[in-house]
Amino acid sequence: xxxxxxxxxxxxxxxxxWAALVLGLLLILxxxxxxxxxxxxxxxxxxxxxSPFVDAxxxxxxxxxxxxxxxxxxxxxxPLDTEAMSDLAIGGLLLGDTPYDLLMMxxxxxxxxxxxxxxxxxxxxxxxxxxxxxxxxxxxxNAFGGHLWRxxxxxxxxxxxxxxxxxxxxxxNIVELExxxxxxxxxGKVRWGYVWQGRPYVGLSCVMLEMIHAFGGxxxxxxxxxxxxxxxxxxxxxxxxxxxxxxxxxxxxSPEAVADFAENEALQLFAAGDAAFxxxxxxxxxxxxxxxxxxxxxxxxxxVVSAPGHSSGGTLGTWGLSLLAGxxxxxxxxxxxxxxxxxxxxxALVLDQGYAPTWASLxxxxxLKLKHPLLAVQRQAxxxxxxxxxxxxxxxxxxxxxxxxxxxxxxxxxxxxGAMGKAQTQSAxxxxxxxxxxxxxxxxxxxxxxxxxxxxxxxxxQRRQGVA
Amino acid sequence: xxxxxxxVLLMAPALxxxxxxxxxxxxxxxxxxxxxxxVLTGLAPLAxxxxxxxxxxxxxxxxxxxxxxxxxxxxxxxxxxxxGLAMALVLHRPGRGRGWLxxxxxxxxxxPTTVLALGxxxxxxxPYGPLNAILKAFxxxxxxxxxxPSSTWLFTVIADVWKTTPFVALLLLAGLQSIPxxxxxxxxxxxxxxxxxxxxxxxxxxxxxxxxxxxxxxAQALGVFDLVQVLSRGGPAGSTESLALYAYxxxxxxxxxxxxxxxxxxxxxxxxxxxxCGWLLLRRRPLEISR
Numbered sequence: 001x002x003x004x005x006x007x008x009x010x011x012x013x014x015x016x017x018w019a020a021l022v023l024g025l026l027l028i029l030x031x032x033x034x035x036x037x038x039x040x041x042x043x044x045x046x047x048x049x050x051s052p053f054v055d056a057x058x059x060x061x062x063x064x065x066x067x068x069x070x071x072x073x074x075x076x077x078x079p080l081d082t083e084a085m086s087d088l089a090i091g092g093l094l095l096g097d098t099p100y101d102l103l104m105m106x107x108x109x110x111x112x113x114x115x116x117x118x119x120x121x122x123x124x125x126x127x128x129x130x131x132x133x134x135x136x137x138x139x140x141x142n143a144f145g146g147h148l149w150r151x152x153x154x155x156x157x158x159x160x161x162x163x164x165x166x167x168x169x170x171x172x173n174i175v176e177l178e179x180x181x182x183x184x185x186x187x188g189k190v191r192w193g194y195v196w197q198g199r200p201y202v203g204l205s206c207v208m209l210e211m212i213h214a215f216g217g218x219x220x221x222x223x224x225x226x227x228x229x230x231x232x233x234x235x236x237x238x239x240x241x242x243x244x245x246x247x248x249x250x251x252x253x254s255p256e257a258v259a260d261f262a263e264n265e266a267l268q269l270f271a272a273g274d275a276a277f278x279x280x281x282x283x284x285x286x287x288x289x290x291x292x293x294x295x296x297x298x299x300x301x302x303x304v305v306s307a308p309g310h311s312s313g314g315t316l317g318t319w320g321l322s323l324l325a326g327x328x329x330x331x332x333x334x335x336x337x338x339x340x341x342x343x344x345x346x347x348a349l350v351l352d353q354g355y356a357p358t359w360a361s362l363x364x365x366x367x368l369k370l371k372h373p374l375l376a377v378q379r380q381a382x383x384x385x386x387x388x389x390x391x392x393x394x395x396x397x398x399x400x401x402x403x404x405x406x407x408x409x410x411x412x413x414x415x416x417x418g419a420m421g422k423a424q425t426q427s428a429x430x431x432x433x434x435x436x437x438x439x440x441x442x443x444x445x446x447x448x449x450x451x452x453x454x455x456x457x458x459x460x461x462q463r464r465q466g467v468a
Numbered sequence: 469x470x471x472x473x474x475x476v477l478l479m480a481p482a483l484x485x486x487x488x489x490x491x492x493x494x495x496x497x498x499x500x501x502x503x504x505x506x507v508l509t510g511l512a513p514l515a516x517x518x519x520x521x522x523x524x525x526x527x528x529x530x531x532x533x534x535x536x537x538x539x540x541x542x543x544x545x546x547x548x549x550x551x552g553l554a555m556a557l558v559l560h561r562p563g564r565g566r567g568w569l570x571x572x573x574x575x576x577x578x579x580p581t582t583v584l585a586l587g588x589x590x591x592x593x594x595p596y597g598p599l600n601a602i603l604k605a606f607x608x609x610x611x612x613x614x615x616x617p618s619s620t621w622l623f624t625v626i627a628d629v630w631k632t633t634p635f636v637a638l639l640l641l642a643g644l645q646s647i648p649x650x651x652x653x654x655x656x657x658x659x660x661x662x663x664x665x666x667x668x669x670x671x672x673x674x675x676x677x678x679x680x681x682x683x684x685x686x687a688q689a690l691g692v693f694d695l696v697q698v699l700s701r702g703g704p705a706g707s708t709e710s711l712a713l714y715a716y717x718x719x720x721x722x723x724x725x726x727x728x729x730x731x732x733x734x735x736x737x738x739x740x741x742x743x744x745c746g747w748l749l750l751r752r753r754p755l756e757i758s759r
Contacts, residue, residue: 083721086721087720090721116507226509227508393506393508394508394722408528426526426527429519429523430523432517432519433516433522433523433724434507434508435504435506435516436504436505436508437514
């Protein structure tokens, strides 16, 4: 009894002590465990992309998520159409509360989104020379106002498609293009000579940008002011560009229906063997080859052609990733940008989807060279300096104005000088109306600016040197 | 207390409310239409010497949208008045199940426009929608109802007429019920035909109700937004874009709030002008009951 009593006594006195110890430990450890859980849990980076990119990257994203349990990528499917995609993104951004960390952006949005303060600069996260290993042309359109806002995922430019069964070599300039087209039409080998995009939408602006440069003009003259420059649509080069396009339609080299053609309509006509030349993007190559139509194996691709004595690149039409201001974890999001736009991902996308890469090293990759014959032309197009759309927050409106004037010219019987003169006046009024300041060529402050057309050629040359 | 003072006091709450939700935004927009307020100015207003209005005058897209909106409003409101009157006359007739019929007829009006536009979008779907299923049953090829500018316009009008005719019918039905039955009976006794009764009695007495319906519908149709936005997004190629949609795009897509306000005020002026014309046209002649 006594022994048990002795045994119990210390037991009785110790049990509360043990209990207190366990309880205390629990009290310390439990909150610690609870606090530690979010740290251990994965960070989710949300990306909004246009529908086709969601499909293209689906398996890559799944692989990434499997390999990175701590950093998960969640992709939201946006609409197919570029403008609808922009509307969706802006809707959330204007409310100041967007659920996404990253946004897949068209090259023509950079200036507007940056000026609106919706993006976070990337140079601090990805380094000052994040773009250095890219092909020169692919580096353009990503920076604005001294900051890097976007990492490009693909390096698309406008290209010229031609029929290898109808001619020995592609035309060297637009005069040759027109002559070859006319002859093939006269011989009855093709119904139409040249098809392109003439519908009043973004595609027509891309065609016009190429043509204006092809005639030695320029759409946008970078300069001072809130808009960052002014338009030069009434210059000789710009008028000649519109004049050539309308001449193609009026003389039957291009069908009248080209005024309602977007990329796919033009592509269908060419793929059916009804046209000698087509202006389109790199994706058209795979569409033609996959389509199994009458021209499979008879299609060549080259860079866009200019008027004799001038040189123009294809319009740059890349998509890239931007980091939205207000993302709660910019560092992780930048990591996702680095991976999703990186060489390994791009290589997979070239192989699976036929995207044009932006990294110079991928253009040297033997496997890609073998499997993707378009790469050589694409590299040339990017290196010779693609045309970048006016780098101003007002681009969307300026583009809208120009499309309407040029499309109106194609469908009515006005003159190119009249239409481009109108486009120029309307652009100047638009800049004054949106910027709240006078422009040198604006009608509110009438001034002759004939000297600027001389300066434009020089600036253009400087810009090209800067690129190369 | 002075009776007119009582009137003013009784109206005051309503007037204050109207001033807050209607007059103030309108005046604010009118002021903003004289300013640059865009992504370039950081959305801060800056006077721009009437450049917004000068831009409006030369803006091909504005004129195209104005024409398209006017055409849409004119045709759809015209159809709605005709059909609404017919519907009101039917619903006015005494008969079994009239209550049910009235409730049923009002259903389209009770639906939210967005829901209804989504419904029509599906009905018009090419090639899987119900309309194309019917065409297919008759051995015809599927038709792209929303692919060409003219057909998109036509089928947008049809969707609008379907939804808002009941509203017109309801207004006119109320008017019909305010016409004393004895007047019609006496005309019947004098041997008037139904056509004569309609022309000589019903229509003249309905005139205030018709002008009311016209006023409401014109105002709504000229500001049409949700139906077009959901059904066609103003497409194809901007051919069915309404003025309200263009103003929306300027604010939301182009981040140009100054010009967007200019478009809103221009639409408002157009609306005031048109409804004033319609009102005067219908109010001009004094009511007369022909014998």
